[in-house]
Amino acid sequence: MSVVFGPVPSRRLGRSLGINNIYPKVCSYSCIYCQAGLTSELSTELKNFYSPMMIYNEVRRRLDEIRKNDERIDYLSFVPDGEPLLDCSLENTINLLQEFGIKIAVFTNASLLWKKKVRSVLKSADYVSVKIDAVDNLTWKKINRPHNSLQIENILEGILAFNEEYEGKLVTETMLVGGVNDNEDDLIKTAHCIVKIKPETAYLTIPTRPAPLKGIHSPEAKKTESSFRIFKSVYPSTELLNYYEGDEFSACPDTEDNLLSILAVHPMRIDAAEKYISNSDSDSHLIQKLVNEGKIKICSYEENEFLIKISD
Numbered sequence: 077m078s079v080v081f082g083p084v085p086s087r088r089l090g091r092s093l094g095i096n097n098i099y100p101k102v103c104s105y106s107c108i109y110c111q112a113g114l115t116s117e118l119s120t121e122l123k124n125f126y127s128p129m130m131i132y133n134e135v136r137r138r139l140d141e142i143r144k145n146d147e148r149i150d151y152l153s154f155v156p157d158g159e160p161l162l163d164c165s166l167e168n169t170i171n172l173l174q175e176f177g178i179k180i181a182v183f184t185n186a187s188l189l190w191k192k193k194v195r196s197v198l199k200s201a202d203y204v205s206v207k208i209d210a211v212d213n214l215t216w217k218k219i220n221r222p223h224n225s226l227q228i229e230n231i232l233e234g235i236l237a238f239n240e241e242y243e244g245k246l247v248t249e250t251m252l253v254g255g256v257n258d259n260e261d262d263l264i265k266t267a268h269c270i271v272k273i274k275p276e277t278a279y280l281t282i283p284t285r286p287a288p289l290k291g292i293h294s295p296e297a298k299k300t301e302s303s304f305r306i307f308k309s310v311y312p313s314t315e316l317l318n319y320y321e322g323d324e325f326s327a328c329p330d331t332e333d334n335l336l337s338i339l340a341v342h343p344m345r346i347d348a349a350e351k352y353i354s355n356s357d358s359d360s361h362l363i364q365k366l367v368n369e370g371k372i373k374i375c376s377y378e379e380n381e382f383l384i385k386i387s388d
């Protein structure tokens with residue numbers, strides 16, 4: 077399975093080629109809503125995963141295919157099924173990928189930004205999204221289930237320090253989970269913390285794909301709207317991302333591998349997967365074949381059916 081997937085439609089970045097630079101589900105958090113499944117290795121230890129040259133070669137190969145089809149790519153995005161900053165080769169990989177002249181985005185849970193050397197890894201990225209689901213200690217532990225060595229105060233200080241040093245575009249992302257962090261007290265505390273960070277945009281999101289634990293759901297529509305109003309009243313540059321990102325997945329010669337690589341990072345709606353397979357002129361029975369082989373399964377979530385990758 078490739079460490080490069082897509083391009084996939086992104087609500088914030090247009091068309092993004094995803095890079096999964098971490099081994100499956102190695103993360104410093106085990107978020108209750110994680111669409112990539114439960115964390116299998118909860119860790120804060122920086123280590124080597126894939127070699128920068130291997131990632132570079134895979135990106136180059138995929139970009140050649142995309143360019144042959146006259147398609148556009150807006151970003152190369154590090155958006156793995158774990159925490160991208162656990163990769164101690166990330167800086168080298170980013171530096172190599174800059175050769176392609178495409179903007180680079182990193183989506184991080186920010187839990188390691190209190191370390192100066194981790195912050196410096198991101199200096200060459202054009203876009204950094206940091207996760208701030210909650211700043212109240214109990215709520216943070218409940219929603220993000222962090223490694224026990226982590227402290228929310230240090231993480232918030234790390235984000236502030238990063239913002240002082242960083243010259244690219246910094247945004248925050250707050251996932252609203254019904255009954256967990258969508259109460260007024262948590263929302264106001266989180267929004268006031270974001271005021272200090274002053275991101276270009278504070279995004280509020282809701283779970284739109286199956287979660288690894290039962291009972292995880294988005295707030296009711298009215299609650300989402302009122303949460304958005306509360307957040308926006310404190311931090312006007314807030315945007316609500318509560319809509320489907322679309323199904324414009326590009327055709328790919330290796331349809332099966334690319335589908336599995338996308339599913340490793342997030343579940344995909346069946347209608348989007350069928351459209352992708354049809355656009356790729358691939359076997360229309362591919363979904364059934366992967367289900368029969370035990371590589372994927374189908375599951376329902378909030379009125380839609382999704383394909384989920386089964387862990388190796």
Ligand code: SF4
Nearest residue numbers: 103105107110158185
């Ligand atoms: S949502 Fe992100 S930070 Fe949370 S467990 Fe999943 S990969 Fe880790």
